[in-house]
Amino acid sequence: MSITGEEILEALRKELKLHDKPENKHNYQRFFKEKLKDPIGFRGPILKKVSNQVYRDVKGLPPKQILDICDYLLASNERYMPYFAYEWAVKIKRDYTKTDFARFERWLKNYVSNWGACDHLSTGPIGNLVLMYPDLSSRIMKWTRSRNRWVKRAAAVSLIIPVRQGMLFDDVIRTADVLMMDDDDMVQKGYGWMLKEATREFPDEVFKYVVKNKAVMPRTALRYAIEKLPEKKRKAAMKRD
Numbered sequence: 001m002s003i004t005g006e007e008i009l010e011a012l013r014k015e016l017k018l019h020d021k022p023e024n025k026h027n028y029q030r031f032f033k034e035k036l037k038d039p040i041g042f043r044g045p046i047l048k049k050v051s052n053q054v055y056r057d058v059k060g061l062p063p064k065q066i067l068d069i070c071d072y073l074l075a076s077n078e079r080y081m082p083y084f085a086y087e088w089a090v091k092i093k094r095d096y097t098k099t100d101f102a103r104f105e106r107w108l109k110n111y112v113s114n115w116g117a118c119d120h121l122s123t124g125p126i127g128n129l130v131l132m133y134p135d136l137s138s139r140i141m142k143w144t145r146s147r148n149r150w151v152k153r154a155a156a157v158s159l160i161i162p163v164r165q166g167m168l169f170d171d172v173i174r175t176a177d178v179l180m181m182d183d184d185d186m187v188q189k190g191y192g193w194m195l196k197e198a199t200r201e202f203p204d205e206v207f208k209y210v211v212k213n214k215a216v217m218p219r220t221a222l223r224y225a226i227e228k229l230p231e232k233k234r235k236a237a238m239k240r241d
Contacts, residue, residue, distance in 0.1 A: 005072025063095035093128040118150040127161030137171045144178040153190035166201040192224025
């Protein structure tokens with residue numbers, strides 16, 4: 001079976017055109033602080049439908065070829081193509097190799113420009129790759145020093161999938177330590193979310209960490225971190241000394 005990235009791109013364009021109706025779209029501006037160039041976009045279920053429909057054309061391809069097609073979609077710089085690329089990359093997560101990290105890191109640094117794309121990539125391809133190869137977390141830690149807000153957010157969000165499985169808690173704490181005083185609210189929300197997800201397996205440890213740092217932790221991050229804790233512990237964490 002041979003199919004090119006251009007053929008898949010054209011198939012996606014045609015499928016999207018079939019669904020290009022007002023009732024299938026939504027105004028997304030309220031979800032983003034930054035001004036969107038075109039806030040009107042397809043609803044999530046429509047994109048999922050298109051994704052599943054066209055993916056049938058590539059499903060039987062070797063994993064590397066599927067990732068190459070995802071690369072092509074991202075390089076097109078067309079709207080919605082990052083969504084399809086990240087969705088399809090996750091579908092072949094069982095076939096990841098450690099060398100895929102360089103590709104996913106390139107996607108993060110070159111194509112992510114909002115929190116939606118950051119979280120889709122981080123909790124999808126990157127998070128699942130780290131789940132498979134936990135030692136890659138040391139390379140993710142380097143992202144905490146980036147000047148790119150989305151790379152820094154990804155340093156935290158990429159650990160969500162592993163920590164949900166009870167893995168890499170020490171790395172979660174190290175990441176929170178480095179990002180603790182970052183003044184970017186997107187980064188604060190990112191590591192706060194990471195800590196919140198860590199409470200699934202490590203509720204007592206996260207509570208102790210938050211209480212220890214509540215005097216300096218931005219309230220935005222703190223509120224995210226304690227969201228899933230019992231009410232008594234949430235009140236204790238929020239109480240000012």
